[in-house]
Structure formats: structure tokens, C-alpha cells
Amino acid sequence: MGHRSVADLMTPTAITVRRATTFKEVARLLKEFDITAVPVIDEAGHPVGVVSEADLLRPRPTGGAATAEQLMTSPAVTARLEWSVVRAARVMQRHGVKRLPVVDTDGRVAGVLSRSDLIQLFLRPDHAIREEILEDVLTRTLTLAPSAITVDVEDGLVTLSGTVPRPELLPVVKRLCHGVDGVVTVDSRLTCDSADRT
Structure with a gap:
């Protein structure tokens, strides 16, 4: 079986936002899909940042009119599909993030790996x-x-x-x-x- 790869554990994602997506739309997506963060992508589908619940709660002068580009934590710290889970966990720890957008060979978002996905792995009987x-x-x-x-x-x-x-x-x-x-x-x-x- 060997080391699990990131591809085995990640949640394949269909949910991404663009730089111009509004604060309210990001908040709606997080609530509707019961997720804690969403990758922000450019026109080519490459991740440029991540907007998390914590980003939405941070006080900002622009308030509800803010866009994903203003809200996001950037640059996006990403994992690759072929990485081992251990490597992804170390990257999360080093950057102090709870989730990583996972990119394919073209650098496009293929999924999201969260800390809870990793924890499941170590709860095996x-x-x-x-x-x-x-x-x-x-x-x-x-x-x-x-x-x-x-x-x-x-x-x-x-x-x-x-x-x-x-x-x-x-x-x-x-x-x-x-x-x-x-x-x-x-x-x-x-x-x-x-x-x-x-």
C-alpha cells in the first residue's frame, strides 16, 4: 500500500472563486457547501490565494463590499497531487495553514486537503x-x-x-x-x- 498520496485523501473541489468575487458571495458559498475555505483562482484556473472563514471575520474598512482578492491570504500555499500525505502535512505545519489547495500537473486546482483529512488517516484502528x-x-x-x-x-x-x-x-x-x-x-x-x- 505504501504512503498515501494527497490525491487519495483530498476532497475534489468544484468550488473556487475569482479575484472579483464579493465578500457576500464567498460567505454564501462557505455556508452553502459547509466548507471553511475556498481557493481563489485566476483566469487560467491557477490558485492565487485562499479565503477562509477567519479571513471573513477579520475587520476591514471596506466591509461587505470587499472582494476575494482583498480578503484572501496570498500567495496560495499548495500541494501537488503526487505528494505523499506526510509531505503535505509538513508544508501545512511550516506555513501554519489548516488546508492546502491541491494542484495538478498544469497547476490548476484539483482539490483541497484539510487538516481533518490528515487526522482521519491517523485514527485507523x-x-x-x-x-x-x-x-x-x-x-x-x-x-x-x-x-x-x-x-x-x-x-x-x-x-x-x-x-x-x-x-x-x-x-x-x-x-x-x-x-x-x-x-x-x-x-x-x-x-x-x-x-x-x-
Whole structure:
């Protein structure tokens, strides 16, 4: 399964506004579609900024006559469709934003990724994470005997113990486990069973 991409989690968007869209129209769209922000696009469909609820609540001398261009936070911090979810989360954190417009290869808005979309990923139940590691990672991908490795998962924290047949597998197992949805961190206590080499 590997790392989820932004495309898997984002909400595909049909809702964007232009620079000239009025304050009232932006407010109406947010309420009607039950969203907290909307990307502002130029004539070519490229994002130039984002208007959020917080932007609407900020006091402005122009009041209700303001346009999206005056209201928006700009430039738009964006994510790309092919990015991993982890990369998008880091960009959100670095820029202090709660959502990212997602752009396609032409730079046009394809969707929106919100912080709540990311949180869903980490709320995956522990038993489902454990099952995927045992079945997909260890048995199917690495063809290891699941009986040789113990997998414990608690609140997304994975602890691996047991043995692998070759030392070069140690970093591989850890890396593949990190790629499973919902995994927060991996504590690998695996050792190499080199008894068959001597």
C-alpha cells in the first residue's frame, strides 16, 4: 500500500472563486457547501490565494463590499497531487495553514486537503494496522515467516520483535512499516538470525 498520496485523501473541489468575487458571495458559498475555505483562482484556473472563514471575520474598512482578492491570504500555499500525505502535512505545519489547495500537473486546482483529512488517516484502528503489517508487508511483500516476527501496535506505535534471516532486511522492514497508513512511529527490536550462516 505504501504512503498515501494527497490525491487519495483530498476532497475534489468544484468550488473556487475569482479575484472579483464579493465578500457576500464567498460567505454564501462557505455556508452553502459547509466548507471553511475556498481557493481563489485566476483566469487560467491557477490558485492565487485562499479565503477562509477567519479571513471573513477579520475587520476591514471596506466591509461587505470587499472582494476575494482583498480578503484572501496570498500567495496560495499548495500541494501537488503526487505528494505523499506526510509531505503535505509538513508544508501545512511550516506555513501554519489548516488546508492546502491541491494542484495538478498544469497547476490548476484539483482539490483541497484539510487538516481533518490528515487526522482521519491517523485514527485507523491498531488491529487494522497490525493486520496489514503481518499480511502485506511481512508475508506478501517480504515473504518472511510471520511466526518469526511479533508485531505489537498501540495508538499507531508499532513495535517489532523477533528475527529476520538477513541483516539487509532490518532497515527494509522498518521502512515498509512506516509506509502503512496510520503508523505514527516504528520501534524495531528485530535482530538478525545469522545462526544458519556459521
